[in-house]
């Protein structure tokens with residue numbers, strides 16, 4: 001009896017709270033896609049107690065009004081013109097932290113190393129035909145054609161990477177610019193229309209080739225992890241120059257910031273020197289947050305887990321959380337400015 005009117009009661013509760021399903025997800029921490037399918041499916045097979053507990057949970061839950069809403073998923077390209085600086089580490093852990101706060105994140109792995117995929121979606125090896133490579137090259141709609149994988153973490157979905165991505169650069173070189181410019185638009189068409197994801201976070205390799213240019217041509221922000229070392233700092237000018245070059249075709253692209261990663265606190269003076277160097281080259285673009293060199297990072301990756309899940313009290317885990325908050329504040333400020 002109670003089961004038969006559950007959807008009506010649930011809809012009435014949502015209406016009373018002024019919530020849509022995204023708000024319901026944000027307030028309760030339940031997966032939005034699961035809530036959506038619950039409201040559409042036949043409930044006869046469902047356990048009545050489970051349904052009632054979902055209802056009660058929603059009734060008690062409070063929505064954090066500070067969470068942002070966007071007209072379209074915000075696309076963050078994690079890129080720096082040098083390898084090994086922590087791009088995949090940042091994509092993995094920033095995705096985790098944003099999802100923990102209630103945002104829906106789609107992490108896309110365009111790198112042939114597939115490091116991010118191996119952590120967030122370790123099952124990907126079983127599904128080699130539905131990787132980013134096939135979807136992007138075939139210019140398929142990622143949503144319609146099933147390229148999106150749900151991970152075991154609430155709020156994080158993944159488009160998996162594969163070793164074949166290595167061949168993308170060559171393929172893109174044989175295409176006209178006009179075709180290349182349309183590829184992401186085709187792949188993201190339904191995703192943008194639905195506006196289910198708040199963030200699309202893209203893992204990339206270190207190059208400034210055609211593939212990465214197609215990403216920078218679509219993205220809203222670049223987040224650039226760098227090491228606090230001479231070689232790390234050397235990556236700053238070319239990263240900035242590349243972003244500037246993209247401005248012509250993608251005027252909305254902005255640098256979200258340089259993030260110092262793998263910081264060794266025993267080298268305090270070097271860190272201070274390097275920070276002020278980057279400040280001189282790119283004023284106001286250094287994140288206050290830095291990520292310490294922490295063995296937990298590598299250990300969490302060995303266990304195929306985001307660090308916040310593996311050991312939420314480790315230094316790098318706390319700093320990834322701070323990074324997420326600082327990045328969100330920067331985005332909030334920038335979106336305000338954009339709206340004028």
Ligand SMILES: Nc1ncnc2c1ncn2[C@@H]1O[C@H](COP(=O)(O)OP(=O)(O)O)[C@@H](O)[C@H]1O
Pocket residue numbers: 082083084085086087088089090115261262263291292293294295297298301316
């Ligand atoms: N804060 C950190 N502390 C310790 N090791 C780190 C940290 N960040 C990244 N690493 C390690 O450095 C290596 C390169 O990081 P990765 O994220 O793969 O860089 P990229 O994607 O830029 O090539 C990985 O082995 C990773 O475990």
Ligand SMILES: [Mg+2]
Pocket residue numbers: 087088089111113115204205
């Ligand atoms: Mg990487």
